Amino acid sequence: MAKVTIDGITIEVPDGTTILQAARMIGGDVVPPAMCYYSKLETSGGYCRTCIVKVTKGSEKDPRPMPKPVASCRTTVMDGMVVENTVSPDLLEARKGVVEFLLINHPLDCPICDQAGECHLQDLSYEHGLAKSRYEFKRREFEQIDIGEKIKLHMNRCILCYRCVKVADQLCDGRVHGVINRGDVAEISTYISNAVENDFSGNMIDVCPVGALTDRTFRFKSRVWFTKPMDAHRDCKKCSGKVALWMSGNEVLRVTGRKDRYGELESFICNDCRYEKKNTTDWNIEGPRNIERHSVISQNHYMSLRQLKIDVSKQKELAEKAHRDKQNTQ
Amino acid sequence: MSRKILLKHIDVPGIRGLKAYRENGGYQALEKALKSMKPDEVTEEVKKSGLRGRGGAGFPAGMKWSFIAKPEGVPRYLVCNADESEPGTFKDRYLMSHLPHALIEGMIVSSFALGANTSYIYIRGEMLYVYHILEEAIAEAYEAGLLGKNILGSGFSLDLYVHPGGGAYICGEETALIESLEGKRGNPRIKPPFPAVKGVWGCPTVVNNVETIASVPHIVNMGGDEYAKIGIGKSTGTKLISACGHINKPGVYEIELGLPAEEFLYSDNYCGGIRNGKKLKAVVAGGSSVPILPGELFLKTANGEPRLMSYESLADGGFASGTMLGSGGFIVMDEDTSIVKNLWNFTRFYHHESCGQCSPCREGTGWMEKLLHKFLDGHATIEDIDLLWDIQSKIEGKTICPLGDAAAWPVASAIRHFRSEFEEYVKNPHSIKDVKHYFRINNLVEQ
Structure with missing residues (x-):
C-alpha cells in the first residue's frame, strides 16, 4: 500500500496504482482530465498530455520533486508522494497550453458533429480552453473515409489518442487499421478501404473521445441531448448484452455500451447489438439511465455552470479585449 | 591540449581494414579484457574513467551500465545508437566510415562487460554507405575469430548485427530506436520502464552512442584512472567536435575537454577563425537543439571567465547565459547570418x-x-x-x-x-x- 496526497487529500492505494487512478478514487475536482487514457485498454495513455500533474515530493524515501510535469495516467504512485493538480497555477497554465494545442487543428465543427454534447474535447475546452483561438493559420484537412462498413472516420477531428488502435489490438483479431505518416500529418487509416469488419470493432466508436469515429447508422439522425438514454439488456451470445439505448419516442436511434462518468465503457458490446438490434422488442428495457457527466448530455447542465467553475463574464471580457486590441493594432 | 585518442591513427593508409587496424594497436583492449579481466572489472574501469555519454545528454556511461537489470535467464542487449541525425553533427559518421573496427572493438568489449551475447548497431538509413563499410568490417572480424562463438578462446560469444533505420530523427531517441529495431513504428515509449529494465524484446538493454562505445577500448587499454586525468573536472577524456558553418576549416576535430573555446574557434589547429575575416555573431555549440549563444557569451561566461569546451563550462549560467555541449555539432554563424x-x-x-x-x-x-x-x-x-x-x-x-x-x-x-x-x-x-x-x-x- 502507498499513501499519496493529491491536492491536500491523502488516500491509501495499492502499489502499482497510477496517480490518475488514485485521483479517481478520491473523485471530484482533483481528477485530472484524460483524453487518451482508458483504464480498460492496456498501454493506453501518455499521449495527449492533458492529465499532467506536478509532483512536488517524489516519495518518502526520495523527497525530491520531479523536474517536469508527469502524465498522471502512466506514473505509478510511490509511498509518500505529494501531487498538485488544481492547486498549482503553473500546472493549470500548462494544461491550458495542451488544450490549446489539441484545439488549434481541430475543426470546431460542433454544430454539425454527432459527438457534440458528449464530447470530451468539448468539455475540456469549456473547462480549460481560451475564449478565442490564437492560431491564425489554415487548419490541416483530411478526406473523410469509411474505415469499416458502419464506421465513418473524420480525421480532421481526431486528436490521435490511439484508443481505437488499442481496441483493434486488444479486442479484435488482426488489426487492420493504424496510424500512418508522422508528425502533424499523422492519420488513422486503413491500408484497404472499408477493411474494419471485426465483430467488436464498433467499440472504437465508443472509445473515441471526439467525433472522429462515428456510427453510420446514427449519423445526423438526432442531437444526442434530444435522445433519451435507457438501460437495456438482451441475451447475446457474443457479449454481455448490457447496453444503453438512445431513444426518441419509441424509436431506438442508436445503441452504445454503458459509459461511466469518465466516459469509459462498463463492458464492450458486439456489433450485432450495436447495429442490428434497433427495435424496442429486441431489448428488455430496465429504465432511464442516469448520466453523470459535466457535459451537455447530462440533464440541467446549463444550470450548473458555477459547478464547472466557468466565469462567463470574464470569458466574454477577455474575448472583447482581444478584439479591441486587434482593432487598435490594425 | 592536443592529445588524440580516438582519431590517433585516422591517417594511416588502410586503417579501415582489419590488418592495418591491428598493426596500430587495434584489438589489444579486447584481448586484455577477455583474457585478464572480469566483466564487472571492465564496468568498474569505465566508471572510474568518468566517461560521459557522447550522444548529447552527457550521462555517465559507467553509471548507465550499472543500472542494467540482471535477472536470471533473461538475455541482455547492447545497442549502439548510430542514428546520428542532429543538424550540425557528423562526428559518428566520420568515425564509423574511417575506423569501423574501433566501433566493433568497442562493441565487443562493452558487450562483454554487460554480459550481452547479441548486440546491434542501429545506423541511420541515409548513411547506407557506412552500413556497407560496417558490414565488411564485421565480416572481417568474424573471419578473424573476433566475433561469433568463443571469441579468442575465452568462452564469450557475441553476434553483432547492423540494422539500418528508415532515416527518422526520432529514432535517435533510445526508446524509439528500440521500437524501430523491433520492426515497429519508431515512436518513443513512455518511461518508466527504462531500457535498462525493459528494452529490446522486453529485455534489459543499454543504448550508447557510437563515440561512447568507441572510447571504451581506450579506457581498458590505459586504465580508467589514467583516462580520467585527461580533460577537466567531470568532463573527462576527449570529444569529437564536428565544426561547420562560417569558419575557415570545417571538419571533425578531436579535442581534449577543457580546451578554451576561443582557441578552438580561432586557432589554426582547429576551426581557423571566421571565414572571409567576418565577425562572429552566434554559435550553436552542440547540435541544433541546444540553445544558441551570441558570440561574446560563447567566448566568455556571464561572469567574465573564459568559456571552455567542457560539459560544465558550456552549461555555466544555465539556459539564461549558457548552453550545452550536446552531441558536439558546432555551428558558427558570422555577422551576416539572420x-x-x-x-x-x-x-x-x-x-x-x-x-x-x-x-x-x-x-x-x-x-x-x-x-x-x-x-x-x-x-x-x-x-x-x-x-x-x-x-x-x-x-x-x-x-x-x-x-x-x-x-x-x-x-x-x-x-x-x-x-x-x-x-x-x-x-x-x-x-x-x-x-x-x-x-x-x-x-x-x-x-
Whole structure:
C-alpha cells in the first residue's frame, strides 16, 4: 500500500496504482482530465498530455520533486508522494497550453458533429480552453473515409489518442487499421478501404473521445441531448448484452455500451447489438439511465455552470479585449 | 591540449581494414579484457574513467551500465545508437566510415562487460554507405575469430548485427530506436520502464552512442584512472567536435575537454577563425537543439571567465547565459547570418521530424514554424514574438521524449538573446526581406 496526497487529500492505494487512478478514487475536482487514457485498454495513455500533474515530493524515501510535469495516467504512485493538480497555477497554465494545442487543428465543427454534447474535447475546452483561438493559420484537412462498413472516420477531428488502435489490438483479431505518416500529418487509416469488419470493432466508436469515429447508422439522425438514454439488456451470445439505448419516442436511434462518468465503457458490446438490434422488442428495457457527466448530455447542465467553475463574464471580457486590441493594432 | 585518442591513427593508409587496424594497436583492449579481466572489472574501469555519454545528454556511461537489470535467464542487449541525425553533427559518421573496427572493438568489449551475447548497431538509413563499410568490417572480424562463438578462446560469444533505420530523427531517441529495431513504428515509449529494465524484446538493454562505445577500448587499454586525468573536472577524456558553418576549416576535430573555446574557434589547429575575416555573431555549440549563444557569451561566461569546451563550462549560467555541449555539432554563424531565418530552418526540421505521438510537440512545432515563416514574410507583429515565446514554454517539458525540448530550446534562446532582430523583422520587413530567399522558402514550403 502507498499513501499519496493529491491536492491536500491523502488516500491509501495499492502499489502499482497510477496517480490518475488514485485521483479517481478520491473523485471530484482533483481528477485530472484524460483524453487518451482508458483504464480498460492496456498501454493506453501518455499521449495527449492533458492529465499532467506536478509532483512536488517524489516519495518518502526520495523527497525530491520531479523536474517536469508527469502524465498522471502512466506514473505509478510511490509511498509518500505529494501531487498538485488544481492547486498549482503553473500546472493549470500548462494544461491550458495542451488544450490549446489539441484545439488549434481541430475543426470546431460542433454544430454539425454527432459527438457534440458528449464530447470530451468539448468539455475540456469549456473547462480549460481560451475564449478565442490564437492560431491564425489554415487548419490541416483530411478526406473523410469509411474505415469499416458502419464506421465513418473524420480525421480532421481526431486528436490521435490511439484508443481505437488499442481496441483493434486488444479486442479484435488482426488489426487492420493504424496510424500512418508522422508528425502533424499523422492519420488513422486503413491500408484497404472499408477493411474494419471485426465483430467488436464498433467499440472504437465508443472509445473515441471526439467525433472522429462515428456510427453510420446514427449519423445526423438526432442531437444526442434530444435522445433519451435507457438501460437495456438482451441475451447475446457474443457479449454481455448490457447496453444503453438512445431513444426518441419509441424509436431506438442508436445503441452504445454503458459509459461511466469518465466516459469509459462498463463492458464492450458486439456489433450485432450495436447495429442490428434497433427495435424496442429486441431489448428488455430496465429504465432511464442516469448520466453523470459535466457535459451537455447530462440533464440541467446549463444550470450548473458555477459547478464547472466557468466565469462567463470574464470569458466574454477577455474575448472583447482581444478584439479591441486587434482593432487598435490594425 | 592536443592529445588524440580516438582519431590517433585516422591517417594511416588502410586503417579501415582489419590488418592495418591491428598493426596500430587495434584489438589489444579486447584481448586484455577477455583474457585478464572480469566483466564487472571492465564496468568498474569505465566508471572510474568518468566517461560521459557522447550522444548529447552527457550521462555517465559507467553509471548507465550499472543500472542494467540482471535477472536470471533473461538475455541482455547492447545497442549502439548510430542514428546520428542532429543538424550540425557528423562526428559518428566520420568515425564509423574511417575506423569501423574501433566501433566493433568497442562493441565487443562493452558487450562483454554487460554480459550481452547479441548486440546491434542501429545506423541511420541515409548513411547506407557506412552500413556497407560496417558490414565488411564485421565480416572481417568474424573471419578473424573476433566475433561469433568463443571469441579468442575465452568462452564469450557475441553476434553483432547492423540494422539500418528508415532515416527518422526520432529514432535517435533510445526508446524509439528500440521500437524501430523491433520492426515497429519508431515512436518513443513512455518511461518508466527504462531500457535498462525493459528494452529490446522486453529485455534489459543499454543504448550508447557510437563515440561512447568507441572510447571504451581506450579506457581498458590505459586504465580508467589514467583516462580520467585527461580533460577537466567531470568532463573527462576527449570529444569529437564536428565544426561547420562560417569558419575557415570545417571538419571533425578531436579535442581534449577543457580546451578554451576561443582557441578552438580561432586557432589554426582547429576551426581557423571566421571565414572571409567576418565577425562572429552566434554559435550553436552542440547540435541544433541546444540553445544558441551570441558570440561574446560563447567566448566568455556571464561572469567574465573564459568559456571552455567542457560539459560544465558550456552549461555555466544555465539556459539564461549558457548552453550545452550536446552531441558536439558546432555551428558558427558570422555577422551576416539572420538568426530568424536560421531559427525557422531549425524549427522546420523539428516540425518535419516530430513523430506525432503527443500533442504539444505534434501541434506546437508546426505552429512555431508557421509563425516564424510569418516573420520572414514580413507579416508578423510584435505580439507574435510573445506568442512564440509562450508556445515554446508550453512545449518544453510537457512531451514524452526530449524532441519537444529540442524544438523549444532554440526558439527560447533565439528570442532571449536576439529579440531585437525579431523586432527588426516586424518593423522593417522590407529592409530585411531578401527576395531570392523569399522565393526559395516558398518553394520549399510547397514541396
